[in-house]
Amino acid sequence: MRYLLDTAPWINGVTLPEVLPQRIRRLLASNERKGLCTISLLEAAILHRLGRLDIERTLLQLFEVGRSSDVQLVELTPAVAVKTNALSEDFHGDPFDRTIVATAAALNLKLITADPAIRDATMCAVEYYPSSPRAREVEKTAGRMSACSRRLRT
Numbered sequence: 833m834r835y836l837l838d839t840a841p842w843i844n845g846v847t848l849p850e851v852l853p854q855r856i857r858r859l860l861a862s863n864e865r866k867g868l869c870t871i872s873l874l875e876a877a878i879l880h881r882l883g884r885l886d887i888e889r890t891l892l893q894l895f896e897v898g899r900s901s902d903v904q905l906v907e908l909t910p911a912v913a914v915k916t917n918a919l920s921e922d923f924h925g926d927p928f929d930r931t932i933v934a935t936a937a938a939l940n941l942k943l944i945t946a947d948p949a950i951r952d953a954t955m956c957a958v959e960y961y962p963s964s965p966r967a968r969e970v971e972k973t974a975g976r977m978s979a980c981s982r983r984l985r986t
């Protein structure tokens with residue numbers, strides 16, 4: 833296993849795969865096993881209870897479909913719990929994100945995420961993608977501007 837799924841790409845991969853960039857859809861569609869923290873199930877359940885996760889099926893059905901043969905649940909371990917405290921003080925305090933990042937770092941997995949705060953924290957390897965078409969366009973523009981700046985400096 834090389835990848836760990838953040839909660840949002842996991843949910844989107846099951847419920848709205850078309851919102852994911854093609855590169856991420858290909859990665860999710862591959863037969864390669866991907867990890868999913870068990871805490872992501874709790875996060876999804878809380879989002880659903882709060883009305884922030886609107887799905888056409890039951891929560892249990894989402895979990896069953898989302899735990900396809902290539903998705904392996906990764907349990908919270910004492911090492912991961914300790915690692916959450918070792919994360920930088922600058923990193924936000926969301927316990928779900930802290931646990932998911934700590935899991936990726938502890939297990940040396942690349943985290944698939946659309947969260948720029950996780951990407952920018954550089955606490956684990958990240959396969960980042962912008963979460964919306966507008967954000968993807970901004971990222972492309974910034975990348976082109978950065979490449980242009982590098983050429984101008986050399």
